[in-house]
Amino acid sequence: MQNWMVFSMLLCAKDICKKIRGKTVLSHVNLELESGTIYGFVGRNGSGKTMLFRALSGLISVSSGEVTLDGKVLRKDFSVLPNLGIILETTGLYPNLTGIENLSYLASIQKRIGLEEIKRAIRRVGLDPEDKRTYRKYSMGMKQRLALAQAVMERPDIIMLDEPTNGLDEDGVDMIRKLILAEKERGAMILVASHNKEDIHILADQVYRISAGVVSQREENVQ
């Protein structure tokens, strides 16, 4: 059986700023994030949580500063973080494909896992891998579950989850929390952005507050 445990990693944001069309969306952000820890990011809508995840993942460039992973500079040494699982905002999947077809297509990009792992990931989030319905017919909760499945199916080293419990029922929220904690046990570095205080309180080891693109002091989360 393959060893899915994550080796220790250090993700650093060094004084990163980002301006879009003259508006500052991230301002002098400094972070040091380690494997095997869940980091919670709290803030109001529009505070910059999603932008921060985009910048840390490499999806956007930063106007100044740099993001490094184990000393290697993002957007220089690599375009995006290697082995990353992410959910952002309302990113959708292909409406004409079923759940398993969507995930199979995404898995075929890096070819790290096979069909069995995909099915396992779908079951982990409470969906049926044999479901013949296309993505278009999924409810919001089902779409969110499938998004989470695609984020964790390849056993990523770093997982970024933006509002992971959006649209989920009580059982779904419970399931997601257990899944996140299991990924932490595996050693993954997990970043969770949520305006739901209960999620952060239950999950996060450390909490950062974001307001107007400024990340303020770190708090140890008493669970």
Place this chain on the structure above:
Amino acid sequence: MYRIRYDTLVAALIGLLSGVLSAMLFVRPYTGSITLSEMVLQLSGSRGTYEFNPSLSEIMGMFTRFIPIFLFEFYGGTVMYRNFCTASIYIFTRNPNRSRWYFRETARVLLLSVVFAAVSLITAVLLSMVQYDVITNYPGVLLSIYHFVLFSIWITTATILLNLFSIIFGTHVAALIVIGLQAICIAALSLIEIEDQLLPAVLLQINPIANLILGWFHSRIPALDEAIFSPHKGFSFVPALFVVSSYCLLTVLSGRQFILHRDILSSNAELDGV
């Protein structure tokens, strides 16, 4: 793999349509039989044994030759762009080396363009052989190769450009820009009538569409030069290949820089068009 097979099939189908239209509308054997060389010259702008001259009707005729090519460009213009639409974040987080991703997509566009150009030319030739008495000649074979190579490269260039502009503006405006640019190049063919002036001559030489009109070529191969039967217009295969390839290379390299620095801000780029 499924996606590339599907795209190749669509490219071939559009090529088939293009070939049929080309054979029906542009191949005119005024004497009942036609040589392959004359046929290829007609496919690239000539009318009968007259080389292309830039009157309004012939410019519109040249434009109509490009309509099937534009149809292919519309489809091919979504090959790279579609990755910026649905599930863009999931795709790009799984491609740590974006440069490699871009060159792979560029190669895919090139493959589709080659398939389209090949199927189009072969269909036009075969259909003409069925309809008319087509006399295969050595200059015709050479001209077919020139036609295929030059058009493949140009179609690849325009299609990549359409993809890149689509990422910024959305597909409709990108189509308007790319077709508009080609329309300007077609209209600018009228510069052929301005003689002995440096700037028009230079503009004509660097006009990519002008370098596709085989009827304006001359060749050091006597049989080929004779088959083109037009006065020397200052174009030939190697310089034309250089011009068209330069545009292709410039587009590909500029595109790489653009893609590398492109922020993935939106999950569905089509919504953010003009």
Place this chain on the structure above:
Amino acid sequence: MVIHYALAQTRSSLKQLGSIITFFVLLIIMLQNFVHNVLLYQGTDVLAMIHPMELLTLSPNAADPEWLSIFMQIYPLLVTLPSVLSFNRERQTGESILIAARMGNLQYTLGRLVSVFLTTFVVFTVPFLIEIPLNCISFPLEAQGDVLSMDLYDPGYVDYIHCFLFSNIYIFSPYVYAVVGTLFWGFCSAVFAAFAAAFVACIKFKYTVFSMLPAFLFLNATVMFSPTTRDVPSIAWYHYLFLFDDRLKNPSYLWAIPILILISILGTVWGGTHDCIG
């Protein structure tokens, strides 16, 4: 409610970037033609001067052929730009559901069709209507010359005139002919845009470029399959839409316009009666 929505949507569409870009592209083409004529004919004796209405952009014989050819080539794409973009966008964002929930899907799609028609009519007519008084001010109204240098007393001139669409109006007054012809141009452009919009109502296109294909293919098909010999009536769109076009025409081909209108309405109704799932 449909009319109210259509008018509100038209006002909104006219402020959209697609409409503004299209308007300014047409305005630039018009101004280029106007300035070209002013520079070309300045100092020309009034006896040798061309009639001001024959110098309009929509008069192909007088226009700069390079600019005219560019315009003719991009017209099939340009005509759908103001309308298709916003309609498709509403579909994709789901805004159409919000509107349909307030007035019904059928009313929404019909209102959309009307607003597409009105928006395109305004965008495609105003720049060329502006040119008419500009020409009247800049060029002598006494000028009677013909751009093809035909003698007014030549019998061939009568045949030339009768090739024009609305030739009777031209005989009555070239100025009225220019206005009517420009309005007809705008009307037909609006019909083509509505035709494209009807397809969008029926079929969900992922990429907006595909939604303008029906109008693009229709217009270019009329050019591709148009007879090349002058003694056979043309079917190319520009021979019917441009002013002072002396190519032989068959007025019964204009039935294509009401047929397109009918197809647009039927297609829109069909699209509007389907479930509004989004």
